[in-house]
Amino acid sequence: MSSANRWLWLVGLVLLAGLIYLLRPILMPFLVGMLLAYLGDPLVDRLERLGMSRTWGVALVFALFALLFLLMLLVLVPLLVRQLSYLYQLTPQGLDWLQLVALPWIQARFGLEEGFWHFDQLRVAVAGHLGSTTDILGVLVSHATRSGLALLVWVGNLLLVPVVGFYLMRDWDLILARLRALLPRRREGHVVLLATECHEVLGAFLRGQLLVMLALALVYAAGLMLVGLQLGLLIGVLAGLASIVPYMGFLVGITAALAATLFQSGFDIYPLLGVLAVFSVGQLLEGMLLTPLLVGDRIGLHPVAVIFAILAGGQLFGFTGVLLALPVAAVIMVLLRHAHDSYKLSELYGDSPPRA
Known part of the structure; x- marks a missing residue:
């Protein structure tokens, strides 16, 4: 490769990196869809070898992914939300235990000065934050809906993920073959x-x-x-x-x-x-x-x-x-x-x- 060609390739790579950086707000559904296609392609290839068509194989793999995701939402997420709510309720008691038991023990063991931790300031800050709301889901919803346009963009990107993933998975082998045909x-x-x-x-x-x-x-x-x-x-x-x-x-x-x-x-x-x-x-x-x-x-x-x-x-x-x-x-x-x-x-x- 001549020196001029190397400079052209370098400039092209820099411009491509700059373009990707500028387009990063809209890349999420395409990157996640590409990841889904990469994960599902071996399963679809195996179904093709068993005699199933490519489209029906992709549909079956996507149904499997959707079932796993639904099971996670129905089983794991409620349990984690319940534990987060329990942790949220225990926070004031944890602060009391930290102030009355743990920190005095550490202070006595290591000979620290009185008020070394400035715990009162921390307690006031945490208590003020806890007093501002009593519902974790309400906090999340308020942040998500603060900007209507941002919420629409987020929902649109989420809906684009399965669409992009489906078409990429269906045409994955064809895309790879065309890319290989373009190689020097x-x-x-x-x-x-x-x-x-x-x-x-x-x-x-x-x-x-x-x-x-x-x-x-x-x-x-x-x-x-x-x-x-x-x-x-x-x-x-x-x-x-x-x-x-x-x-x-x-x-x-x-x-x-x-x-x-x-x-x-x-x-x-x-x-x-x-x-x-x-x-x-x-x-x-x-x-x-x-x-x-x-x-x-x-x-x-x-x-x-x-x-x-x-x-x-x-x-x-x-x-x-x-x-x-x-x-x-x-x-x-x-x-x-x-x-x-x-x-x-x-x-x-x-x-x-x-x-x-």
């Missing part, structure tokens, strides 16, 4: 190799890491509820979702569970040991069974890179960016690894000249 003939093999490796990494993440998160959420929630923790379901689900970052789910979950146990049972040793046992079992299952079996070592993202990818995705594209941050980071990791190998074989890297 001399570079087709190399590009297909990169795409295949990216597909393996994405498949390992989407099928593996998401299953690990779901399994850990079930283990943590069931274990904490068996221990008798009243907020066990909420803390278990949050710990499972936080497991998308290595060790983050364990730290968040065990900290919240121990704090809730201390508030609920005081300094009784047996509930605390039960919480420690639940998270120890979860960590053993994750390290020895779930991650090696479901994920393997094909992703290889450093924990710092995972945190940066999630924060960067949220900053650039909001909630959609958070959902797509790690798959995109996994693809970038594959491309960077090949760029590193190419750099090591280039003349630029070459041996240093001998000293005079």
